[in-house]
Amino acid sequence: MxxxxxxxxxxxxxxxxxxxxxxxxxxxxxxxxxxxxxxxxxxxxxxxxxxxxxxxxxxxxxxxxxxxxxxxxxxxxxxxxxxxxxxxxxxxxxxxxxxxxxxxxxxxxxxxxxxxxxxxxxxxxxxxxxxxxxxxxxxxxxxxxxLKHHLLDLETTARFIASGGKIDTPKTAHIRCGNDIGKLLELAGFQGDFHEVIDPFAIGPVFPRKTGEKALAIRGAYIDGMLGEYLPPEEKRSLFEISVKEQTFLESLPANYEEVTLWFEHDAFDQLCLAHIMHHMAEQPLPLSFDLTLVQVDHFPGVKRFLGLGNLGPEPEAISLLYQQRLEITPAMIAFGARVWDAFTSRNPIDLWRLVQETNVPLPLMQNAMRRMLSELPELKSGLGFTEMLALTILKKEGPLAARRVFLFLLAEHDPQPYHGDIMFFGVLKNLWQGERPAIEIVGEINAPGPAKEIVKLTEYGEQLLAGDANWLAANKTTRWVGGVEINSQFEKNWFFDPETGPVLLD
Known part of the structure; x- marks a missing residue:
């Protein structure tokens, strides 16, 4: 090819x-x-x-x-x-x-x-x-x-797939944070192994020594409390089990593969998984014993609102074309990703803020994603994170909505850098209606299968939060995390975020 x-x-x-x-x-x-x-x-x-x-x-x-x-x-x-x-x-x-x-x-x-x-x-x-x-x-x-050139490339790739051509080798590992491209890789004739890295680092506490049992127990309890009711029993696995499996797999790469390709898009969920892998690679002797390559995209022709590789559609030539365009991961990229991981897991968000201020970095999309993660620190006036404020903004504009529609509006037309999956977002909404002074309230339920049937509306207190006339942390018992930073309403001081000047520690 x-x-x-x-x-x-x-x-x-x-x-x-x-x-x-x-x-x-x-x-x-x-x-x-x-x-x-x-x-x-x-x-x-x-x-x-x-x-x-x-x-x-x-x-x-x-x-x-x-x-x-x-x-x-x-x-x-x-x-x-x-x-x-x-x-x-x-x-x-x-x-x-x-x-x-x-x-x-x-x-x-x-x-x-x-x-x-x-x-x-x-x-x-x-x-x-x-x-x-x-x-x-x-x-x-x-x-x-x-655009015409791209379409010709797709046609050439489609003919290659139809002819039975093989684009990779059995000694290739494909790593992705989810299973959304696994079937497409099969249809496109890929021969290498497909592996998932699925720990949702964008939510809950994330500690530098992530595989420590105590740290994982704290993280697991938090995530279960936030998402547990939305997960079917067959999808519930201990974070310790997931972490050990992923770490064991990463350690096995040199013995089993000649090339390792990382498939990630631009959002914070993906970029944190990428940073985690880069941190692991930085601990290995360089040069690596295998080729390390990257398929990274933030758009694809034919997808108006590109959210990820799962948007590509059923035709296998798109995934095959992206693989042909893969990039070599350099030592500078590995080092930057490792620094991002260390900064994200730090208890001091200033470390991450300094990284997003740097110029000419080797992974600009990762830098953008980390700025989006910093916006999840409490806003100066409302004490809410950016996603929580977007949810209230949507309900202010639209009136009462099913939780599923709030998520759709957030994903498609409100969040400039969405990274939440549906159950992650439903966990955010749940916190907003379960507070001592709720920002939203349940006013009904839709007749549909699956979780998140609630119809919700903005409360008077939610209106005050949007106007900057109330602070969530002052009125509600709260414990949440952004990476290694704990936000706790019982603390004397918490980290807040100003998009112009960065994180600030305030009473």
């Missing part, structure tokens, strides 16, 4: 920073159009509802605008196979919609065309090449030729 790519997706640097306001406006306009088209019995709209709305098949289902929003948000996170001919047709349709001043079309152009954004070009002067440029930017490329 080829190794030179004119339009690589795998990289070390952030490809973009989502503008949350633009994202929300775009989704709202898409939902309005879908809702109108559904009411007009347009086939595509009915198909979208039937595919993406869990209640669409029920006889009594009469969708509202909120349902259309849900469909659009789910659609934004699904991988859609791109086709050059369809993209050319879309460009022509979009240009026509611009000429007709359709709101959604205008929004897409004004948020994605550089010359329109700075006033160097007017909408009425747009040509087809301008629209193609916008489509390329929407898919993560800075030019139409690069």
């Amino acid at each position: 080829q190794k030179n790519f004119g339009a690589p997706v795998v990289g070390l640097n952030p490809s973009y920073t989502p503008n949350i306001s633009n994202l929300q406006t775009g989704f709202a306009l898409e939902a309005e159009k879908l809702f109108v088209d559904y009411q007009a019995s347009q086939e595509y709209a009915a198909d979208l509802f039937n595919t993406l709305h869990p209640r669409a098949g029920q006889p009594e289902f009469v969708p509202e605008l909120l349902d259309a929003r849900q469909v659009i948000l789910f659609k934004s996170m699904r991988g859609q196979k791109l086709n050059l001919e369809k993209l050319k047709k879309e460009a022509k349709s979009l240009l026509k919609a611009i000429k007709a001043s359709e709101k959604l079309a205008v929004h897409r152009i004004t948020t994605n065309h550089p010359k329109i954004q700075v006033g160097a070009k007017e909408l009425e002067d747009l040509k087809l090449t301008d629209i193609q440029h916008v489509l390329a930017r929407e898919n993560g490329f800075d030019s139409w030729p690069k």
